[in-house]
Amino acid sequence: MTEPTTLDLRGLRCPLPVLKLxxxxxxxxxxxxxxxRTDDPLATLDVPNFLRENGDALLSSEPDGGGxxxxxxxxxxKETGAP
Numbered sequence: 001m002t003e004p005t006t007l008d009l010r011g012l013r014c015p016l017p018v019l020k021l022x023x024x025x026x027x028x029x030x031x032x033x034x035x036x037r038t039d040d041p042l043a044t045l046d047v048p049n050f051l052r053e054n055g056d057a058l059l060s061s062e063p064d065g066g067g068x069x070x071x072x073x074x075x076x077x078k079e080t081g082a083p
Contacts, residue, residue: 004033010067014042018050021072025056030076033059039067047072 007024009017017038024034036047044061047070051058055075062069 004035004071006035007037009036009038009040011039013040014046016040017043018046021047021050022054025054025072025074028074030074032074034072034074036070036072037064037067038070043068043070 005024005028007020009020012020017036017040021034021036028034036043038047040046048058048061050056051072057073057075059071059073060069061071
């Protein structure tokens, strides 16, 4: 299994983390994973909601040095998604 692409989005605030995650997901094949590091407090709500609405999977969410690290798997057949 290959390592996930990692996005370091620390310092960015809503809605930028979700917008950058959406762009990254559109650039990878279904089933591939992305790890997201963010310190935006709203990401704990925004990221899971965005993924649920667009058919992607949240594999993990854990504390990461004052922020959070999300591991996400792209869902099947995703064309576009709105944050």
